[in-house]
Amino acid sequence: MAFKIVLFVPLLVAAMALPLADAQLGNLLPPLLGLFRIQGTVFCTANGTVSVGGIAATPVFPNATVQLQCGAGNGVSTVTANASGVFSILLDPLHFLLSSLLTGCRLVVTTPLATCNTCLPPSGVLISALQFFGTTLVGALSVINVTPVGFTLQV
Numbered sequence: 642m643a644f645k646i647v648l649f650v651p652l653l654v655a656a657m658a659l660p661l662a663d664a665q666l667g668n669l670l671p672p673l674l675g676l677f678r679i680q681g682t683v684f685c686t687a688n689g690t691v692s693v694g695g696i697a698a699t700p701v702f703p704n705a706t707v708q709l710q711c712g713a714g715n716g717v718s719t720v721t722a723n724a725s726g727v728f729s730i731l732l733d734p735l736h737f738l739l740s741s742l743l744t745g746c747r748l749v750v751t752t753p754l755a756t757c758n759t760c761l762p763p764s765g766v767l768i769s770a771l772q773f774f775g776t777t778l779v780g781a782l783s784v785i786n787v788t789p790v791g792f793t794l795q796v
């Protein structure tokens with residue numbers, strides 16, 4: 642009897658971990674050993690994305706304040722982009738599902754564009770939805786990469 646219980650528990654844990662693993666992680670590791678990394682670059686253009694000239698020709702937005710908002714404008718996490726305009730938000734998958742992150746959350750750049758270029762609008766915010774961008778193994782840790790779909794200016 643005791644043997645049956647011991648056998649049953651790992652099976653149950655495996656079964657609970659499977660739906661996310663199967664659907665999004667290609668069977669890598671259960672979410673317990675994972676981490677969401679939302680990373681991207683904010684550019685200093687009217688729409689915050691790369692200009693037609695490509696990344697090298699596009700000025701970045703240093704020190705931009707980037708907020709992850711989920712639901713009705715709730716700020717979940719706020720970070721500051723570095724001097725290269727790169728921001729990174731780490732989330733614990735125990736509290737987030739990839740599907741709800743992608744459908745229910747967005748990135749909002751709360752620093753006005755005029756801060757990086759006085760010719761750009763002083764009002765409005767850059768907003769982007771999120772997309773899944775594959776997983777990366779860092780040691781035993783499965784990093785679930787999420788990137789902005791592309792920012793647009795909303796006034």
Ligand SMILES: *[C@@H]1O[C@H](CO)[C@@H](O)[C@H](O)[C@H]1NC(C)=O
Nearest residue numbers: 686687688690691692693694
């Ligand atoms: C964003 O703006 C840049 C520069 O103004 C332009 O080249 C690019 O096509 C725009 N991208 C989108 C998605 O509107």
Ligand SMILES: *[C@@H]1O[C@H](CO)[C@@H](O)[C@H](O)[C@H]1NC(C)=O
Nearest residue numbers: 702703704705723724756757
């Ligand atoms: C960005 O922030 C750093 C540290 O606060 C500061 O030294 C730097 O001058 C800022 N850069 C710009 C372009 O505002």
Ligand SMILES: *[C@@H]1O[C@H](CO)[C@@H](O)[C@H](O)[C@H]1NC(C)=O
Nearest residue numbers: 722723724725726727728729
């Ligand atoms: C900004 O962060 C990115 C990603 O971590 C890094 O590659 C880049 O060197 C950083 N830039 C500066 C100026 O710190």
